[in-house]
Amino acid sequence: MPVLHNFDEIIDRRGTGSLKWHYSDDTIPLWVADMDFKAAKPILNTIERVVQHGVLGYTKPTEALYQAIVDWHSSRYGLLLAKSNILFSPGVVPSLALMMNVFTEIGDAVLINDPIYTPFMAKVEQNDRKLVTSALKEVEGQYHLDLDDIEAKIVEHNVKLYLLCNPHNPGGRVWTRDELEALLLICKKHDVAIVSDEIHQDLTLNGHTFIPFLTLAEGYEHKVVSLTSMTKTFNIAGIKGSMIFAKDEALLKQISQQQNLNDEYELNLFAYTVMQSAYEEGEEWLEQALAYIEKNIELTLDFLAGHLPDIKVMRPEASYLIWLDCSAYGQDDQMLYDKLRDAKVELNAGIKYGDEGYLKMRLNVACPEALLREGLNRIYTAFSDVVKDS
Ligand SMILES: Cc1ncc(COP(=O)(O)O)c(C=O)c1O
Incomplete structure:
Protein backbone atom coordinates (compact mmCIF):
# COMPACT_ATOMS: atom_id res chain seq x y z
CA MET A 1 0.00 0.00 0.00
CA PRO A 2 1.46 3.39 -0.95
CA VAL A 3 1.85 5.93 1.83
CA LEU A 4 -0.15 8.95 0.70
CA HIS A 5 1.54 12.27 1.30
CA ASN A 6 -0.66 15.26 2.10
CA PHE A 7 0.44 17.91 -0.40
CA ASP A 8 -2.57 20.06 0.55
CA GLU A 9 -1.16 20.77 3.99
CA ILE A 10 -0.32 24.46 4.41
CA ILE A 11 2.80 24.82 6.52
CA ASP A 12 3.76 28.18 7.98
CA ARG A 13 7.41 28.67 7.00
CA ARG A 14 7.69 32.27 8.15
CA GLY A 15 10.27 32.89 10.84
CA THR A 16 12.24 29.74 9.95
CA GLY A 17 14.91 31.48 7.89
CA SER A 18 13.19 30.27 4.72
CA LEU A 19 14.57 32.15 1.71
CA LYS A 20 11.26 31.84 -0.09
CA TRP A 21 9.13 33.16 2.77
CA HIS A 22 11.35 36.17 3.46
CA TYR A 23 8.54 38.72 3.74
CA SER A 24 7.09 38.81 7.23
CA ASP A 25 3.67 39.94 5.96
CA ASP A 26 1.14 37.67 4.25
CA THR A 27 2.73 37.89 0.79
CA ILE A 28 2.39 34.60 -1.08
CA PRO A 29 5.82 33.64 -2.42
CA LEU A 30 5.60 31.93 -5.80
CA TRP A 31 9.22 32.49 -6.75
CA VAL A 32 12.47 30.64 -5.84
CA ALA A 33 12.60 26.95 -6.89
CA ASP A 34 11.65 25.44 -3.57
CA MET A 35 8.41 23.55 -2.90
CA ASP A 36 6.11 24.27 0.05
CA PHE A 37 5.79 20.55 0.77
CA LYS A 38 7.22 18.53 3.64
CA ALA A 39 9.96 16.11 2.65
CA ALA A 40 9.21 12.41 2.14
CA LYS A 41 8.64 10.43 5.33
CA PRO A 42 11.62 8.09 4.74
CA ILE A 43 13.89 11.13 4.49
CA LEU A 44 12.54 12.61 7.71
CA ASN A 45 12.89 9.21 9.39
CA THR A 46 16.52 9.05 8.29
CA ILE A 47 17.25 12.42 9.84
CA GLU A 48 15.54 11.32 13.05
CA ARG A 49 17.58 8.12 13.08
CA VAL A 50 20.82 10.09 12.75
CA VAL A 51 19.75 12.43 15.55
CA GLN A 52 18.73 9.50 17.77
CA HIS A 53 22.12 7.90 17.19
CA GLY A 54 23.54 11.11 18.46
CA GLY A 282 11.91 8.51 -2.10
CA GLU A 283 10.37 7.42 -5.40
CA GLU A 284 6.85 6.98 -4.07
CA TRP A 285 6.82 10.55 -2.70
CA LEU A 286 8.30 11.88 -5.95
CA GLU A 287 5.61 10.26 -8.09
CA GLN A 288 2.89 11.77 -5.91
CA ALA A 289 4.61 15.18 -5.89
CA LEU A 290 4.81 15.15 -9.69
CA ALA A 291 1.13 14.21 -10.02
CA TYR A 292 0.24 17.10 -7.69
CA ILE A 293 2.47 19.50 -9.63
CA GLU A 294 0.89 18.45 -12.94
CA LYS A 295 -2.52 19.23 -11.48
CA ASN A 296 -1.32 22.63 -10.28
CA ILE A 297 0.12 23.39 -13.72
CA GLU A 298 -3.23 22.59 -15.38
CA LEU A 299 -5.07 24.69 -12.82
CA THR A 300 -2.71 27.61 -13.46
CA LEU A 301 -2.95 27.39 -17.24
CA ASP A 302 -6.78 27.28 -17.03
CA PHE A 303 -6.87 30.22 -14.64
CA LEU A 304 -4.58 32.36 -16.77
CA ALA A 305 -6.39 31.49 -20.00
CA GLY A 306 -9.69 32.47 -18.38
CA HIS A 307 -8.63 35.56 -16.42
CA LEU A 308 -5.47 36.96 -17.98
CA PRO A 309 -5.56 35.71 -21.56
CA ASP A 310 -2.94 38.22 -22.68
CA ILE A 311 -0.25 36.50 -20.61
CA LYS A 312 1.62 34.19 -22.96
CA VAL A 313 2.34 31.01 -21.04
CA MET A 314 5.11 28.51 -21.71
CA ARG A 315 3.90 25.07 -20.65
CA PRO A 316 6.76 23.37 -18.77
CA GLU A 317 7.94 19.93 -19.85
CA ALA A 318 9.74 19.54 -16.53
CA SER A 319 9.64 21.06 -13.08
CA TYR A 320 7.15 23.38 -11.49
CA LEU A 321 8.24 26.73 -12.89
CA ILE A 322 6.05 28.45 -15.45
CA TRP A 323 7.52 31.13 -17.69
CA LEU A 324 5.05 33.93 -18.34
CA ASP A 325 5.27 36.66 -20.94
CA CYS A 326 3.55 39.54 -19.17
CA SER A 327 4.37 42.24 -21.72
CA ALA A 328 0.67 43.00 -22.18
CA TYR A 329 0.43 44.01 -18.52
CA GLY A 330 3.37 46.35 -18.00
CA GLN A 331 5.98 48.41 -19.77
CA ASP A 332 8.92 47.79 -17.52
CA ASP A 333 10.17 44.94 -15.38
CA GLN A 334 10.27 46.77 -12.09
CA MET A 335 6.71 47.97 -12.67
CA LEU A 336 5.53 44.39 -13.21
CA TYR A 337 7.31 43.19 -10.09
CA ASP A 338 5.98 46.12 -8.03
CA LYS A 339 2.40 45.59 -9.18
CA LEU A 340 2.58 41.99 -8.03
CA ARG A 341 4.28 42.99 -4.81
CA ASP A 342 1.52 45.52 -4.10
CA ALA A 343 -1.00 42.70 -4.57
CA LYS A 344 1.07 40.63 -2.07
CA VAL A 345 2.29 37.93 -4.40
CA GLU A 346 5.93 37.43 -5.35
CA LEU A 347 7.24 35.99 -8.62
CA ASN A 348 10.76 36.02 -10.08
CA ALA A 349 11.38 38.94 -12.44
CA GLY A 350 12.25 37.47 -15.84
CA ILE A 351 14.92 40.07 -16.57
CA LYS A 352 17.13 38.35 -13.97
CA TYR A 353 17.44 35.44 -16.43
CA GLY A 354 18.91 37.55 -19.22
CA ASP A 355 17.70 40.01 -21.87
CA GLU A 356 15.21 37.45 -23.19
CA GLY A 357 13.47 37.65 -19.84
CA TYR A 358 12.39 41.24 -20.51
CA LEU A 359 8.77 41.68 -19.31
CA LYS A 360 8.55 38.03 -18.35
CA MET A 361 7.96 36.51 -14.92
CA ARG A 362 8.66 33.06 -13.50
CA LEU A 363 5.90 31.47 -11.45
CA ASN A 364 6.50 28.56 -9.05
CA VAL A 365 3.39 26.36 -8.63
CA ALA A 366 4.86 23.79 -6.20
CA CYS A 367 2.67 24.67 -3.24
CA PRO A 368 -0.65 23.55 -1.76
CA GLU A 369 -3.52 24.15 -4.18
CA ALA A 370 -5.30 26.60 -1.84
CA LEU A 371 -2.18 28.77 -1.65
CA LEU A 372 -1.75 28.66 -5.41
CA ARG A 373 -5.38 29.65 -6.02
CA GLU A 374 -4.99 32.65 -3.70
CA GLY A 375 -1.70 33.58 -5.40
CA LEU A 376 -3.34 33.43 -8.82
CA ASN A 377 -6.20 35.64 -7.62
CA ARG A 378 -3.62 38.16 -6.45
CA ILE A 379 -1.85 38.08 -9.82
CA TYR A 380 -5.24 38.83 -11.39
CA THR A 381 -5.73 41.72 -8.95
CA ALA A 382 -2.25 43.05 -9.74
CA PHE A 383 -3.00 43.25 -13.43
CA SER A 384 -6.68 44.13 -13.15
CA ASP A 385 -6.18 47.82 -14.08
CA VAL A 386 -4.88 46.71 -17.45
CA VAL A 387 -7.62 44.06 -17.76
CA LYS A 388 -10.28 46.71 -17.22
CA ASP A 389 -8.66 49.15 -19.67
CA SER A 390 -8.47 46.64 -22.49
C1 LIG B 1 19.25 24.94 -13.08
C2 LIG B 1 19.63 25.02 -11.64
N1 LIG B 1 20.89 24.72 -11.27
C3 LIG B 1 21.27 24.78 -9.98
C4 LIG B 1 20.38 25.16 -9.00
C5 LIG B 1 20.85 25.23 -7.56
O1 LIG B 1 21.71 24.21 -7.25
P1 LIG B 1 22.44 24.13 -5.84
O2 LIG B 1 21.45 24.54 -4.80
O3 LIG B 1 22.83 22.68 -5.74
O4 LIG B 1 23.63 25.02 -5.92
C6 LIG B 1 19.07 25.47 -9.34
C7 LIG B 1 18.12 25.91 -8.30
O5 LIG B 1 17.04 26.31 -8.56
C8 LIG B 1 18.69 25.41 -10.69
O6 LIG B 1 17.44 25.69 -11.08
Whole structure:
Protein backbone atom coordinates (compact mmCIF):
# COMPACT_ATOMS: atom_id res chain seq x y z
CA MET A 1 0.00 0.00 0.00
CA PRO A 2 1.46 3.39 -0.95
CA VAL A 3 1.85 5.93 1.83
CA LEU A 4 -0.15 8.95 0.70
CA HIS A 5 1.54 12.27 1.30
CA ASN A 6 -0.66 15.26 2.10
CA PHE A 7 0.44 17.91 -0.40
CA ASP A 8 -2.57 20.06 0.55
CA GLU A 9 -1.16 20.77 3.99
CA ILE A 10 -0.32 24.46 4.41
CA ILE A 11 2.80 24.82 6.52
CA ASP A 12 3.76 28.18 7.98
CA ARG A 13 7.41 28.67 7.00
CA ARG A 14 7.69 32.27 8.15
CA GLY A 15 10.27 32.89 10.84
CA THR A 16 12.24 29.74 9.95
CA GLY A 17 14.91 31.48 7.89
CA SER A 18 13.19 30.27 4.72
CA LEU A 19 14.57 32.15 1.71
CA LYS A 20 11.26 31.84 -0.09
CA TRP A 21 9.13 33.16 2.77
CA HIS A 22 11.35 36.17 3.46
CA TYR A 23 8.54 38.72 3.74
CA SER A 24 7.09 38.81 7.23
CA ASP A 25 3.67 39.94 5.96
CA ASP A 26 1.14 37.67 4.25
CA THR A 27 2.73 37.89 0.79
CA ILE A 28 2.39 34.60 -1.08
CA PRO A 29 5.82 33.64 -2.42
CA LEU A 30 5.60 31.93 -5.80
CA TRP A 31 9.22 32.49 -6.75
CA VAL A 32 12.47 30.64 -5.84
CA ALA A 33 12.60 26.95 -6.89
CA ASP A 34 11.65 25.44 -3.57
CA MET A 35 8.41 23.55 -2.90
CA ASP A 36 6.11 24.27 0.05
CA PHE A 37 5.79 20.55 0.77
CA LYS A 38 7.22 18.53 3.64
CA ALA A 39 9.96 16.11 2.65
CA ALA A 40 9.21 12.41 2.14
CA LYS A 41 8.64 10.43 5.33
CA PRO A 42 11.62 8.09 4.74
CA ILE A 43 13.89 11.13 4.49
CA LEU A 44 12.54 12.61 7.71
CA ASN A 45 12.89 9.21 9.39
CA THR A 46 16.52 9.05 8.29
CA ILE A 47 17.25 12.42 9.84
CA GLU A 48 15.54 11.32 13.05
CA ARG A 49 17.58 8.12 13.08
CA VAL A 50 20.82 10.09 12.75
CA VAL A 51 19.75 12.43 15.55
CA GLN A 52 18.73 9.50 17.77
CA HIS A 53 22.12 7.90 17.19
CA GLY A 54 23.54 11.11 18.46
CA VAL A 55 27.14 11.06 17.23
CA LEU A 56 27.62 13.57 14.43
CA GLY A 57 31.27 12.98 13.57
CA TYR A 58 33.23 13.14 10.30
CA THR A 59 31.45 11.04 7.69
CA LYS A 60 32.39 9.61 4.30
CA PRO A 61 30.20 8.28 1.51
CA THR A 62 29.38 4.62 2.00
CA GLU A 63 29.28 1.86 -0.61
CA ALA A 64 25.50 1.76 -0.12
CA LEU A 65 25.25 5.45 -1.04
CA TYR A 66 27.25 4.95 -4.25
CA GLN A 67 25.03 1.99 -5.11
CA ALA A 68 21.87 4.02 -4.53
CA ILE A 69 23.12 6.73 -6.92
CA VAL A 70 24.15 4.17 -9.53
CA ASP A 71 20.81 2.33 -9.32
CA TRP A 72 18.70 5.49 -9.53
CA HIS A 73 20.43 6.74 -12.67
CA SER A 74 20.64 3.40 -14.46
CA SER A 75 17.06 2.34 -13.78
CA ARG A 76 15.45 5.68 -14.63
CA TYR A 77 17.67 6.99 -17.44
CA GLY A 78 19.95 4.22 -18.61
CA LEU A 79 22.94 6.24 -17.40
CA LEU A 80 25.53 3.66 -16.41
CA LEU A 81 27.87 4.96 -13.75
CA ALA A 82 30.70 3.33 -11.86
CA LYS A 83 31.59 4.50 -8.37
CA SER A 84 34.67 6.15 -9.84
CA ASN A 85 32.47 8.33 -12.09
CA ILE A 86 30.86 10.04 -9.10
CA LEU A 87 32.22 13.02 -7.17
CA PHE A 88 30.39 15.00 -4.51
CA SER A 89 30.09 18.77 -4.33
CA PRO A 90 28.32 21.13 -1.92
CA GLY A 91 26.04 22.33 -4.72
CA VAL A 92 25.45 22.49 -8.43
CA VAL A 93 26.20 26.21 -8.50
CA PRO A 94 29.59 25.75 -6.77
CA SER A 95 30.29 23.03 -9.35
CA LEU A 96 29.40 25.37 -12.21
CA ALA A 97 31.99 27.79 -10.84
CA LEU A 98 34.52 24.99 -10.41
CA MET A 99 34.11 24.00 -14.07
CA MET A 100 35.50 27.37 -15.14
CA ASN A 101 38.84 26.30 -13.71
CA VAL A 102 38.60 22.78 -15.12
CA PHE A 103 37.92 23.75 -18.72
CA THR A 104 38.95 27.37 -19.17
CA GLU A 105 41.47 30.09 -18.36
CA ILE A 106 40.79 33.68 -17.33
CA GLY A 107 39.48 35.60 -20.33
CA ASP A 108 38.23 32.52 -22.22
CA ALA A 109 34.75 32.62 -23.70
CA VAL A 110 31.94 30.60 -22.12
CA LEU A 111 28.65 30.18 -23.96
CA ILE A 112 25.24 30.01 -22.30
CA ASN A 113 21.68 30.39 -23.49
CA ASP A 114 19.45 33.36 -22.83
CA PRO A 115 17.26 33.15 -20.81
CA ILE A 116 19.02 31.01 -18.22
CA TYR A 117 19.10 30.34 -14.48
CA THR A 118 20.81 33.48 -13.13
CA PRO A 119 23.97 31.92 -11.58
CA PHE A 120 25.06 30.68 -15.03
CA MET A 121 25.73 34.28 -16.00
CA ALA A 122 27.02 35.31 -12.59
CA LYS A 123 29.58 32.51 -12.24
CA VAL A 124 31.03 33.11 -15.70
CA GLU A 125 31.45 36.83 -15.06
CA GLN A 126 32.62 36.53 -11.45
CA ASN A 127 35.33 34.14 -12.62
CA ASP A 128 36.57 36.67 -15.19
CA ARG A 129 35.53 34.65 -18.20
CA LYS A 130 33.94 36.23 -21.25
CA LEU A 131 30.18 35.71 -21.23
CA VAL A 132 28.73 34.84 -24.63
CA THR A 133 24.99 34.25 -24.97
CA SER A 134 22.83 32.56 -27.54
CA ALA A 135 19.15 33.48 -27.35
CA LEU A 136 16.73 30.58 -27.36
CA LYS A 137 14.22 30.66 -30.23
CA GLU A 138 10.56 30.54 -29.33
CA VAL A 139 8.66 28.28 -31.71
CA GLU A 140 4.99 27.49 -31.08
CA GLY A 141 5.22 28.48 -27.44
CA GLN A 142 8.38 26.48 -26.62
CA TYR A 143 12.06 27.34 -26.53
CA HIS A 144 14.47 25.73 -28.99
CA LEU A 145 18.24 25.87 -29.26
CA ASP A 146 19.33 28.12 -32.12
CA LEU A 147 22.02 25.77 -33.41
CA ASP A 148 23.17 28.09 -36.21
CA ASP A 149 23.61 30.93 -33.76
CA ILE A 150 25.37 28.65 -31.27
CA GLU A 151 27.89 27.55 -33.88
CA ALA A 152 28.43 31.10 -35.14
CA LYS A 153 29.07 32.36 -31.58
CA ILE A 154 31.46 29.48 -30.86
CA VAL A 155 33.51 30.37 -33.93
CA GLU A 156 33.33 34.15 -33.47
CA HIS A 157 34.40 34.09 -29.80
CA ASN A 158 36.57 30.96 -29.77
CA VAL A 159 34.31 29.49 -27.09
CA LYS A 160 35.91 26.89 -24.81
CA LEU A 161 32.95 25.83 -22.68
CA TYR A 162 29.20 25.55 -23.15
CA LEU A 163 27.01 25.50 -20.03
CA LEU A 164 23.80 23.65 -20.82
CA CYS A 165 20.72 23.59 -18.61
CA ASN A 166 18.73 20.38 -19.15
CA PRO A 167 15.86 20.46 -18.29
CA HIS A 168 15.92 24.16 -18.92
CA ASN A 169 15.26 26.70 -16.22
CA PRO A 170 13.30 28.98 -16.64
CA GLY A 171 11.66 27.69 -19.86
CA GLY A 172 10.96 24.14 -18.66
CA ARG A 173 12.15 22.46 -21.88
CA VAL A 174 13.44 18.90 -21.75
CA TRP A 175 15.84 18.90 -24.68
CA THR A 176 15.23 15.99 -27.06
CA ARG A 177 17.81 13.43 -28.11
CA ASP A 178 17.94 15.03 -31.59
CA GLU A 179 18.57 18.49 -30.17
CA LEU A 180 21.28 17.24 -27.81
CA GLU A 181 22.99 15.18 -30.52
CA ALA A 182 23.03 18.18 -32.85
CA LEU A 183 24.51 20.32 -30.10
CA LEU A 184 27.12 17.68 -29.30
CA LEU A 185 28.16 17.52 -32.95
CA ILE A 186 28.79 21.27 -33.03
CA CYS A 187 30.74 21.21 -29.77
CA LYS A 188 32.83 18.27 -30.96
CA LYS A 189 33.59 19.99 -34.25
CA HIS A 190 34.95 23.04 -32.42
CA ASP A 191 36.44 21.23 -29.41
CA VAL A 192 34.10 22.89 -26.92
CA ALA A 193 33.58 21.27 -23.50
CA ILE A 194 30.00 20.76 -22.29
CA VAL A 195 28.84 20.98 -18.71
CA SER A 196 25.22 19.92 -18.36
CA ASP A 197 23.29 21.10 -15.31
CA GLU A 198 20.69 18.36 -14.85
CA ILE A 199 19.34 19.29 -11.45
CA HIS A 200 15.73 19.29 -12.71
CA GLN A 201 16.11 15.83 -14.32
CA ASP A 202 13.79 13.93 -11.99
CA LEU A 203 11.01 16.49 -12.28
CA THR A 204 10.35 15.67 -15.93
CA LEU A 205 6.60 15.71 -16.53
CA ASN A 206 4.36 13.20 -18.28
CA GLY A 207 5.06 12.60 -21.94
CA HIS A 208 8.66 13.84 -21.89
CA THR A 209 11.92 11.94 -21.68
CA PHE A 210 15.01 13.28 -20.00
CA ILE A 211 18.26 12.32 -21.73
CA PRO A 212 21.41 12.63 -19.57
CA PHE A 213 24.08 14.27 -21.70
CA LEU A 214 26.65 11.70 -20.63
CA THR A 215 24.65 8.92 -22.32
CA LEU A 216 25.42 10.58 -25.68
CA ALA A 217 29.04 11.46 -25.04
CA GLU A 218 30.86 8.29 -26.08
CA GLY A 219 34.12 9.26 -27.76
CA TYR A 220 33.90 12.76 -26.26
CA GLU A 221 33.82 11.88 -22.59
CA HIS A 222 37.00 13.84 -21.85
CA LYS A 223 34.97 17.01 -22.49
CA VAL A 224 31.61 16.27 -20.86
CA VAL A 225 30.49 16.69 -17.26
CA SER A 226 27.00 16.37 -15.73
CA LEU A 227 25.93 18.09 -12.54
CA THR A 228 22.95 16.94 -10.56
CA SER A 229 21.50 16.70 -7.11
CA MET A 230 18.83 15.10 -4.96
CA THR A 231 17.98 18.47 -3.44
CA LYS A 232 15.66 19.78 -6.17
CA THR A 233 14.02 16.40 -6.75
CA PHE A 234 13.10 15.79 -3.13
CA ASN A 235 12.73 19.41 -2.01
CA ILE A 236 15.61 19.31 0.44
CA ALA A 237 17.62 22.29 -0.82
CA GLY A 238 18.37 23.34 2.76
CA ILE A 239 20.37 20.15 3.25
CA LYS A 240 22.78 21.12 0.42
CA GLY A 241 24.71 18.54 -1.53
CA SER A 242 25.16 17.50 -5.14
CA MET A 243 27.07 15.26 -7.51
CA ILE A 244 29.44 15.66 -10.40
CA PHE A 245 29.44 12.87 -12.99
CA ALA A 246 32.18 12.32 -15.54
CA LYS A 247 33.45 9.23 -17.33
CA ASP A 248 36.97 10.12 -18.41
CA GLU A 249 39.66 9.18 -15.92
CA ALA A 250 41.97 12.11 -16.64
CA LEU A 251 39.07 14.57 -16.49
CA LEU A 252 37.90 13.12 -13.16
CA LYS A 253 41.41 13.54 -11.82
CA GLN A 254 41.50 17.13 -12.98
CA ILE A 255 38.13 17.89 -11.33
CA SER A 256 39.30 16.27 -8.09
CA GLN A 257 42.45 18.35 -8.14
CA GLN A 258 40.40 21.52 -8.51
CA GLN A 259 38.11 20.45 -5.67
CA ASN A 260 41.11 19.69 -3.47
CA LEU A 261 42.39 23.24 -3.80
CA ASN A 262 39.60 24.40 -1.49
CA ASP A 263 38.71 21.06 0.12
CA GLU A 264 35.32 21.15 -1.60
CA TYR A 265 34.70 17.47 -2.22
CA GLU A 266 32.94 16.51 1.00
CA LEU A 267 29.32 16.66 2.09
CA ASN A 268 28.04 16.62 5.63
CA LEU A 269 26.58 13.65 7.48
CA PHE A 270 22.98 14.67 6.82
CA ALA A 271 23.57 15.20 3.11
CA TYR A 272 25.12 11.76 2.63
CA THR A 273 22.53 9.87 4.64
CA VAL A 274 19.57 11.78 3.23
CA MET A 275 20.87 11.36 -0.33
CA GLN A 276 20.97 7.60 0.11
CA SER A 277 17.54 7.43 1.66
CA ALA A 278 16.06 9.70 -1.03
CA TYR A 279 17.32 7.50 -3.86
CA GLU A 280 16.43 4.26 -2.10
CA GLU A 281 13.05 5.17 -0.66
CA GLY A 282 11.91 8.51 -2.10
CA GLU A 283 10.37 7.42 -5.40
CA GLU A 284 6.85 6.98 -4.07
CA TRP A 285 6.82 10.55 -2.70
CA LEU A 286 8.30 11.88 -5.95
CA GLU A 287 5.61 10.26 -8.09
CA GLN A 288 2.89 11.77 -5.91
CA ALA A 289 4.61 15.18 -5.89
CA LEU A 290 4.81 15.15 -9.69
CA ALA A 291 1.13 14.21 -10.02
CA TYR A 292 0.24 17.10 -7.69
CA ILE A 293 2.47 19.50 -9.63
CA GLU A 294 0.89 18.45 -12.94
CA LYS A 295 -2.52 19.23 -11.48
CA ASN A 296 -1.32 22.63 -10.28
CA ILE A 297 0.12 23.39 -13.72
CA GLU A 298 -3.23 22.59 -15.38
CA LEU A 299 -5.07 24.69 -12.82
CA THR A 300 -2.71 27.61 -13.46
CA LEU A 301 -2.95 27.39 -17.24
CA ASP A 302 -6.78 27.28 -17.03
CA PHE A 303 -6.87 30.22 -14.64
CA LEU A 304 -4.58 32.36 -16.77
CA ALA A 305 -6.39 31.49 -20.00
CA GLY A 306 -9.69 32.47 -18.38
CA HIS A 307 -8.63 35.56 -16.42
CA LEU A 308 -5.47 36.96 -17.98
CA PRO A 309 -5.56 35.71 -21.56
CA ASP A 310 -2.94 38.22 -22.68
CA ILE A 311 -0.25 36.50 -20.61
CA LYS A 312 1.62 34.19 -22.96
CA VAL A 313 2.34 31.01 -21.04
CA MET A 314 5.11 28.51 -21.71
CA ARG A 315 3.90 25.07 -20.65
CA PRO A 316 6.76 23.37 -18.77
CA GLU A 317 7.94 19.93 -19.85
CA ALA A 318 9.74 19.54 -16.53
CA SER A 319 9.64 21.06 -13.08
CA TYR A 320 7.15 23.38 -11.49
CA LEU A 321 8.24 26.73 -12.89
CA ILE A 322 6.05 28.45 -15.45
CA TRP A 323 7.52 31.13 -17.69
CA LEU A 324 5.05 33.93 -18.34
CA ASP A 325 5.27 36.66 -20.94
CA CYS A 326 3.55 39.54 -19.17
CA SER A 327 4.37 42.24 -21.72
CA ALA A 328 0.67 43.00 -22.18
CA TYR A 329 0.43 44.01 -18.52
CA GLY A 330 3.37 46.35 -18.00
CA GLN A 331 5.98 48.41 -19.77
CA ASP A 332 8.92 47.79 -17.52
CA ASP A 333 10.17 44.94 -15.38
CA GLN A 334 10.27 46.77 -12.09
CA MET A 335 6.71 47.97 -12.67
CA LEU A 336 5.53 44.39 -13.21
CA TYR A 337 7.31 43.19 -10.09
CA ASP A 338 5.98 46.12 -8.03
CA LYS A 339 2.40 45.59 -9.18
CA LEU A 340 2.58 41.99 -8.03
CA ARG A 341 4.28 42.99 -4.81
CA ASP A 342 1.52 45.52 -4.10
CA ALA A 343 -1.00 42.70 -4.57
CA LYS A 344 1.07 40.63 -2.07
CA VAL A 345 2.29 37.93 -4.40
CA GLU A 346 5.93 37.43 -5.35
CA LEU A 347 7.24 35.99 -8.62
CA ASN A 348 10.76 36.02 -10.08
CA ALA A 349 11.38 38.94 -12.44
CA GLY A 350 12.25 37.47 -15.84
CA ILE A 351 14.92 40.07 -16.57
CA LYS A 352 17.13 38.35 -13.97
CA TYR A 353 17.44 35.44 -16.43
CA GLY A 354 18.91 37.55 -19.22
CA ASP A 355 17.70 40.01 -21.87
CA GLU A 356 15.21 37.45 -23.19
CA GLY A 357 13.47 37.65 -19.84
CA TYR A 358 12.39 41.24 -20.51
CA LEU A 359 8.77 41.68 -19.31
CA LYS A 360 8.55 38.03 -18.35
CA MET A 361 7.96 36.51 -14.92
CA ARG A 362 8.66 33.06 -13.50
CA LEU A 363 5.90 31.47 -11.45
CA ASN A 364 6.50 28.56 -9.05
CA VAL A 365 3.39 26.36 -8.63
CA ALA A 366 4.86 23.79 -6.20
CA CYS A 367 2.67 24.67 -3.24
CA PRO A 368 -0.65 23.55 -1.76
CA GLU A 369 -3.52 24.15 -4.18
CA ALA A 370 -5.30 26.60 -1.84
CA LEU A 371 -2.18 28.77 -1.65
CA LEU A 372 -1.75 28.66 -5.41
CA ARG A 373 -5.38 29.65 -6.02
CA GLU A 374 -4.99 32.65 -3.70
CA GLY A 375 -1.70 33.58 -5.40
CA LEU A 376 -3.34 33.43 -8.82
CA ASN A 377 -6.20 35.64 -7.62
CA ARG A 378 -3.62 38.16 -6.45
CA ILE A 379 -1.85 38.08 -9.82
CA TYR A 380 -5.24 38.83 -11.39
CA THR A 381 -5.73 41.72 -8.95
CA ALA A 382 -2.25 43.05 -9.74
CA PHE A 383 -3.00 43.25 -13.43
CA SER A 384 -6.68 44.13 -13.15
CA ASP A 385 -6.18 47.82 -14.08
CA VAL A 386 -4.88 46.71 -17.45
CA VAL A 387 -7.62 44.06 -17.76
CA LYS A 388 -10.28 46.71 -17.22
CA ASP A 389 -8.66 49.15 -19.67
CA SER A 390 -8.47 46.64 -22.49
C1 LIG B 1 19.25 24.94 -13.08
C2 LIG B 1 19.63 25.02 -11.64
N1 LIG B 1 20.89 24.72 -11.27
C3 LIG B 1 21.27 24.78 -9.98
C4 LIG B 1 20.38 25.16 -9.00
C5 LIG B 1 20.85 25.23 -7.56
O1 LIG B 1 21.71 24.21 -7.25
P1 LIG B 1 22.44 24.13 -5.84
O2 LIG B 1 21.45 24.54 -4.80
O3 LIG B 1 22.83 22.68 -5.74
O4 LIG B 1 23.63 25.02 -5.92
C6 LIG B 1 19.07 25.47 -9.34
C7 LIG B 1 18.12 25.91 -8.30
O5 LIG B 1 17.04 26.31 -8.56
C8 LIG B 1 18.69 25.41 -10.69
O6 LIG B 1 17.44 25.69 -11.08
